[in-house]
Amino acid sequence: MKRRARTEDIRYNDAMKLLVVCSSLDLKAPFSSTPAWWQLLKGLYESGVELVVTAYQGPVPETPWWRAYPNPGEWEGEIYTQFRKALRTLYPGTAGESATKRNPNLQTQFIPNVVHTVIMPRWRRHLAKILRAEREVDAVLLLSVPPNHLRGVADSIRRQFGIPVFFYDGDLPASLPENQGFATGFRIYPGADLTEFDAVLSNSQAGQEALRRLGARATHVLYYAADPLIYQAVSIPQDIDVYFSGTTTEYRAEWLRALIALPSERLPGVRFTVRGRTLGELGRAQLLPYASFSSLRANVSRSKINLVITRQPHATLYGSSTLRPFELAMMGACMVSSPYLGIEEWFEPEKELIVVHSAEEAADRYQYLLGHDAERRAMGEAARTRALAEHTYLRRAGQLVGIIRGYL
Numbered sequence: 001m002k003r004r005a006r007t008e009d010i011r012y013n014d015a016m017k018l019l020v021v022c023s024s025l026d027l028k029a030p031f032s033s034t035p036a037w038w039q040l041l042k043g044l045y046e047s048g049v050e051l052v053v054t055a056y057q058g059p060v061p062e063t064p065w066w067r068a069y070p071n072p073g074e075w076e077g078e079i080y081t082q083f084r085k086a087l088r089t090l091y092p093g094t095a096g097e098s099a100t101k102r103n104p105n106l107q108t109q110f111i112p113n114v115v116h117t118v119i120m121p122r123w124r125r126h127l128a129k130i131l132r133a134e135r136e137v138d139a140v141l142l143l144s145v146p147p148n149h150l151r152g153v154a155d156s157i158r159r160q161f162g163i164p165v166f167f168y169d170g171d172l173p174a175s176l177p178e179n180q181g182f183a184t185g186f187r188i189y190p191g192a193d194l195t196e197f198d199a200v201l202s203n204s205q206a207g208q209e210a211l212r213r214l215g216a217r218a219t220h221v222l223y224y225a226a227d228p229l230i231y232q233a234v235s236i237p238q239d240i241d242v243y244f245s246g247t248t249t250e251y252r253a254e255w256l257r258a259l260i261a262l263p264s265e266r267l268p269g270v271r272f273t274v275r276g277r278t279l280g281e282l283g284r285a286q287l288l289p290y291a292s293f294s295s296l297r298a299n300v301s302r303s304k305i306n307l308v309i310t311r312q313p314h315a316t317l318y319g320s321s322t323l324r325p326f327e328l329a330m331m332g333a334c335m336v337s338s339p340y341l342g343i344e345e346w347f348e349p350e351k352e353l354i355v356v357h358s359a360e361e362a363a364d365r366y367q368y369l370l371g372h373d374a375e376r377r378a379m380g381e382a383a384r385t386r387a388l389a390e391h392t393y394l395r396r397a398g399q400l401v402g403i404i405r406g407y408l
Contacts, residue, residue: 015048015049015050016048016049016050016138016139016401016404016405017049017050017051017052017134017136017137017138018044018049018050018051018052018137018138018139018140018141018404019052019053019054019127019130019131019134019137019139019140019141020041020051020052020053020054020066020140020141020142020143021053021054021055021056021127021140021141021142021143021145022034022037022041022053022054022055022056022143022144022145023037023055023056023057023143023144023145024037024055024056024057024058025037025038025053025055025058025059025060025061026055026057026058026059027292027293028292029057029058032247032323033143033144033170033171033323035293035323036170036224036225036323036393037143037144039225039226039227039230039393040143040393040396040397040400041053041065041066042065042227042393043227043392043393043394043395043396043397044065044397044400044401045064045065045066046394046397047394047397047398047401049397049401051065051066051067052066052067052069052130052134052137053066053067053068053069054068054069054070054071054126054127054130055071056071056073056123056145056146056149057071057074058071058074059071059074069126069130072122072123072125072126073118073119073122073123116151119149120149120150120151120152120153123149123150123153124150124152124153124156127140127153127157128156128157128160128161131157131160131161131163137161137163138163138404138408139163139164139165139166139404139407139408140154140157140163140164140165140166141165141166141167141168141404142165142166142167142168143168143170144168144169144170144171145167146188146192147167147188147189147192147193147194147197148187148188148189148190148191148192149188151191151192151193151196152193152196153165154167154196154197155196158196164198164199164404164407164408165196165197165198166197166198166199166200166201166403166404166407167194167197167200167201168200168201168202168222169188169200169201169202169203169207169211170202170203170224171203172202172203172204172207172210172211172317172320173204173206173207173210173313173314173317173320174251174311174313174314175188175189176189176207176210176313177189177190177214179313189214192214193215194211194214194215194216194217195215195216195217197216197217198217198218198407199216199217199218199219199220199403199407200216200217200218200219200220201219201220201221201222201400201403202219202220202221202222203221203222203223203224203320203321203322204221204314204317204319204320204321205221205318205319205320205342205345206317206318206319206320206342207317207320208220208221220403221319222396222399222400222403223319223321223345223346223391223396224321224322224323224326224396225326225387225391225392225393225395225396226323226326226327226329226330226387226391226392226393227330227392227393227394228330228387228388228392231297231327231330231331232297232330232331233297233300233301233331233332233333234297234298234301235301236298236301236302237302238301238302238303238304239271239302240271240273240299240302240303240304241270241271241272241303241304241305241366241370242260242263242264242270242271242272242273242303242304242305242307242336242366243272243273243274243275243299243300243302243303243305243306243307244256244259244260244273244274244275244276244285244306244307244309245274245275245276245296245299245300245324246274246275246276246279246309247276247277248276248277248279249279249280250311251311251312251313251314252309252310252311252312252315252338253280254312255309255310255338255339256279256280256282256309257282257359258338258358258359258362259307259309259336259338259356259359259362260272260274260282260283260285260307260309261281261282261283261285262283262359262362262363263283263359263362263363263366264282264283264284264285265283265284266359266363267363267366267367268284270366270367270370271286272284272285272286273285273286273287273288273299273303274286274287274288275287275288275289275290275295275296275299276290277290296327297331300327300328300331300333301331303333304334304369304370304376305334305335305336305366305369305370305376306328306333306334306335306336307335307336307337307338308324308325308328308335308336308337308338308340308353309337309338310322310324310337310338310340314340315338315339315340315341316341317341318341318342319341319342319345320341320342321345321346325337325340325343325346325347325353326346326387326391328383329347329352329353329383329384329386329387329391330384330387330388330391331384332377332380332381332383332384333380333383334369334376334377334379334380334383335347335352335353335354335379335380335383336353336354336355336356336362336365336366336369337353337354337355337356338355338356339355339357340355343355346386346390346391347383347386348382348386351379351382352379352382352383352386353379353383354369354379
């Protein structure tokens, strides 16, 4: 669709204009992809894209990079969040297990009824109102918003405004029905109709086949990345030997034990630290306070070895990217990773990171790296060089614009 020139819009005449609905833009909320959305949107702005942004959960901040529209269901989302917290208190269950998994009626009856009678109609009206106010929007992009919560909205937008609608799933493959999503999230596919989207994008190469089985008419891969202006290492003493930052044990308890708990017992002179909410018992590892997102840079910089322990669904489906390796690489960190199928798509093992397959191998590699400072630093520099060349969000934004242009 060719955009018409307007006198008041002449500087955007050749640029793309997108309406983006993010799952969340609240960095305090427990959604690990939120920092990625900030960086992707910033990259789109730096690519010349005009952005109009709203969010499905939490507040929507105004920034230099986009024009914000409020979340029409913000207070309902907050009520649900508090309700879920109360359920976890009443039914503590196994660490990392969600209240909705232990109470399936929430997912199969209560949530769908509320969504289809209250949430979906409100969002259909909200997006239509934005599109009428914002002339000449080229396309709509949903970033990890549950497609079953907005079923029919994409078809409605296409009929009324004649523009394509795209869905990006940044949680593949954990979000697939067979994995039932994360404890902090929803089951997003039961009841969804992926045929209503012009294309479905995801963070996973091999996950495209599953999306097509679920009905996606076209699929594309858009890997995670990192913004080099956000992830700059700071020059501070390295007083931590081995460091891991995460949130929960969900889908990775085995490798937390193999890369942290057991090696920490075998290496009493090595300082292990972790930063997270519910990571369980990890041997001698010291738990750092779970501070804000901004503390990640300092913790990584003060650590000689930084761990990549990827959740099992991502680690075992080829090329399922996650944010952490790109963050660490952009800061020049020396990375040691649990087995990760497809990691070579982004970084070269033994040159830009090390992959270990057992607690014994992990302990041996830690000892070697801690005793060879020059090799450790060279590996971190090699990873940073690769990240700067191939894995910036400015580059990913350009890839996304190219995909969307193919449908205009």
